[in-house]
Amino acid sequence: MMLQKEELEQKHLHLVQIVESEKTAKWQYTQQCEELTMEIKKLRSELNTLKRNWRLTPNLSLSEDDDNTEDLRKIKKVQSFFRGWLCRRRWKQIVNEYINSPHAENMRKRNSLVFRMVEAEEEYVEQLQLLVSGFLRPLKMAASSQKPPCTHDEVNSIFLNSETIMFLHQIFIKGLTARMESWPTLVLGDLFDMLLPMLVIYQEYVRNHHFSLQVLAECKQKEKFAQLLRRLEEKPALQGRTLETFLTYPMHQVS
Known part of the structure; x- marks a missing residue:
């Protein structure tokens, strides 16, 4: 009986210990639940705060943007x-x-020479055109009239090959002007090659220039020729220059 009693007491003590441990565990679980509940409430509060802030965030972000x-x-x-x-x-x-730079200085010198050459060539061609259109062609027409003031041979002797010189320089200035469009990559060597044949033509003009002036002086002794020549020289385009002046322009070009 004593053994049974001790055994029962031990079982009772063991059960009491189990109950106490269960109570302790229950209390701990209860504490944890309360803490979790408080944490959930806190999170909900923060979430609500974030939601309210989120409603204002777009406007704020737009303003910040x-x-x-x-x-x-x-x-x-x-x-x-x-x-x-x-x-x-x-x-x-x-x-x-x-x-x-030295290159720019060389280019300035080159440009200056080319521009002066173009201006001089244009002026020279203009003078030759005035010589041909203002004197040569009117006198040729007069030589073909019924009562000519001069003959065709006299006209040819006075003007020599001046019309041929004019045509050659017109071709040269046309080519020179076309080359100027590709400035500054300007190549003029081949253009100057075409001037070489002019030397022969100029030699003929220079050689016969004195004879040309002699024939002109003889023709001016004729009253009809002198009157016609005065009318031609009075044209405004000639600016008061005489036929002798225009006949000397090719001579200046050679010199």
Whole structure:
């Protein structure tokens, strides 16, 4: 009996311990549940706060984006201005360096020579055209009239090959003007090659120039020729220059 009693007491004690441990576990679980409940409430509160803030966030973000966009626009404008200033400054330095370079000096001399040559050639062709249209052709027409003031041989002796010289220089100035369109890559060597045959033509003109003036002086002794020549020389386009003056222009070109 004593053994049974002790065994029962031990079982009772064991059960009491189990109950106590269960109570302790229950209390711990209850505490954890309360803590979790408080945490859930806290999270819900934070979530509600975030939701309220989220409703205001789009407007705030738009405002911030506008501010950021305006700031970026200003920054880009300053950067663009600064880059442009640097480019202009660098370009100015490059231009100044080139202007002061030996190559630029040679190009300026070359340009000056070419432009002077073009101007001189245009002026010379204009003078030859006035000689031919203002004197040669009217006198040829007069020589073909019923009562000519001079003969065709006299006209040819006075003007020699001046019309041929005019045609050659018209071709030359036309080619020269066409080449000027491709400036500054200008090639003139082949154009000057066509001037070489002119030397023979100019030699003939120079050789017979004195004879030309003699024939003109003889023709001016004729009253009819002298009157016609005065009318021709009075044309405004000739600017008071005489036929002798125009006949000497090819001589100046050779010299």
